[in-house]
Amino acid sequence: MRMRWEPFLDAVRERGEYPSRQEAERAARVVLALLGAHLVGEARTELAARLPETFELILLNPLQAAEPLSPERFVRATAAWIDGATEETATWDVGAVLSVVADAAEEDLMRRVLLQLPPGYDLLFGRPGQI
Template identity: 35%
Template sequence: MNAAISPALPERARAVFAAQIPLPSPVTAPAFVETLAHTLGTSLTAARWDASSVLAALATLTDDHLTDRLLAHLPRGYALLFGRADLAAA
């Protein structure tokens, strides 16, 4: 995955993402937003908006297949941050 999105991210962002793989345990989307809010010193609403803006923009720079694969590895709830509906599998 790192090689597939590398052209879409600056070098420092790629390094930060790569350093987090694999996570010892999955981080829920709400916990991700809470951590982001704490790190940025902002509100949950602002952090959710910021995360969604960046992840949705990233999704437009890649193909749908890559975004689908990424979401398949993330806990439920991240699809909304990527600008997609969060539908449970039937």
């Protein structure tokens, strides 16, 4: 079932402790664009279908990744795309967005998503040891 725009952004805003919905949206756009570059096939399509339509399109039309990024490099890439971000704030951004994405997905779908990613992404999604 597709998560609606307001509940999705409200959850990201709450988890990221952002002062505005706009900041939550900015983080979600960057994190989902980077995530989409790492996922392929049915898992990406199914995950995208659970997100609000705008974020579905971002996940399905991602930035192109030359190689899979380790969780640490994913966080650094996020920091590079968000003005004024540090690795510490980017870790917070990634966790806020990906934990809401994980909540929108069922357990089997999350397992298939995590299998496509380098080790350690389970922590970024707030699902340690889920694989």
